[in-house]
């Protein structure tokens with residue numbers, strides 16, 4: 160039984176617990192209305208199961224907490240920095256490393272130093288803050304996801320890949336001279352949490368080298384990508400996840416990492432670089448805006464947790480346990496009658512709300528409606544990834560260009576929830592799937608121009 164990964168229990172037991180609240184249906188209705196029907200505005204003590212993000216929401220290990228006690232809070236040259244730097248250098252191989260308080264700070268520092276106004280940044284898919292920071296640097300973020308990503312139901316193993324033909328033709332075409340960066344997001348959070356193959360990364364390296372364009376990884380989930388490569392890509396089953404991750408870093412000129420994911424910590428980010436001049440530019444900006452270059456906005460105890468987290472996260476038993484948990488959850492959701500993007504990745508499951516709620520038009524935001532219903536029925540918080548997040552609006556905030564898909568992301572915190580929590584969520588979803596027509600749509604009441612989904616306010620459309 161223990162050789163069947165789908166039946167194996169998680170490779171840890173629980174030592175410290177945090178209570179979770181259970182509100183009444185009336186309390187949940189009032190809470191959601193007060194939040195402007197935007198789950199980002201809910202208080203955490205109103206949420207029973209929080210699937211809003213896997214970022215900074217994981218549980219730390221006993222080894223990480225023991226290491227945190229050694230945190231050296233010296234302003235410069237802290238021992239904790241050297242321990243973190245050595246762990247990150249061993250993993251990534253980059254000669255120049257800069258710590259930041261989280262991923263988007265690394266984005267701002269790198270893009271401000273590397274991109275010039277009017278340039279293009281090409282990616283398999285930019286994460287939302289990544290795209291926003293490219294825009295704030297005066298450049299344009301353009302996504303080139305592979306064609307296989309458009310079929311949500313297929314079993315294609317690497318739907319996170321970039322479209323290599325589109326990359327080549329953009330670089331060889333009239334806009335080629337505008338391209339300032341190619342950024343590969345592993346795994347592809349904006350598009351189903353799907354992995355990127357090593358073959359795709361090798362090809363991106365060859366193309367970018369030929370065209371003389373820098374190639375970086377947005378490597379927030381470098382270990383989960385490595386695990387999926389090990390499982391799915393011919394030739395890698397005998398590699399360790401660490402060796403695969405290190406090879407991915409080796410292919411690129413540098414990286415950005417939000418360490419709140421595969422750093423297994425609540426906070427942290429990293430810029431890894433080979434280019435000495437770029438490092439010096441980034442370091443100057445880092446010191447002015449984040450903190451001295453041996454802490455970059457992090458406390459010594461954070462750096463210590465990270466030094467351990469970067470080792471733990473590539474442990475095969477940890478990755479197998481996490482992937483198995485997600486796979487079991489995916490099966491429960493499918494059995495409940497709800498479709499997800501196939502094949503399931505690791506950090507999140509993406510519900511196909513457009514298919515579940517065909518009575519709602521994109522302008523009524525079916526993904527958002529499903530997300531709100533999960534909260535109303537079960538206190539479950541999650542994020543829409545559909546027309547509310549990606550669609551284009553007119554000046555009255557009416558939808559003019561829908562997103563290609565209406566999805567809801569259930570992001571799974573690391574080492575936090577048990578099988579009973581997942582069964583509970585699948586049960587709530589199953590009840591919705593039995594009577595989807597009762598779910599109403601929403602309209603936008605007010606929306607900010609940038610990163611709309613975080614602060615948008617909505618109202619239910621009355622029947």
Ligand SMILES: Cc1ncc(COP(=O)(O)O)c(C=O)c1O
Pocket residue numbers: 214261262263264286288289344348377379417418419427428
């Ligand atoms: C792929 C990717 N890049 C960048 C970020 C931004 O990182 P942070 O939230 O640490 O600023 C995230 C966060 O979710 C992400 O998923």
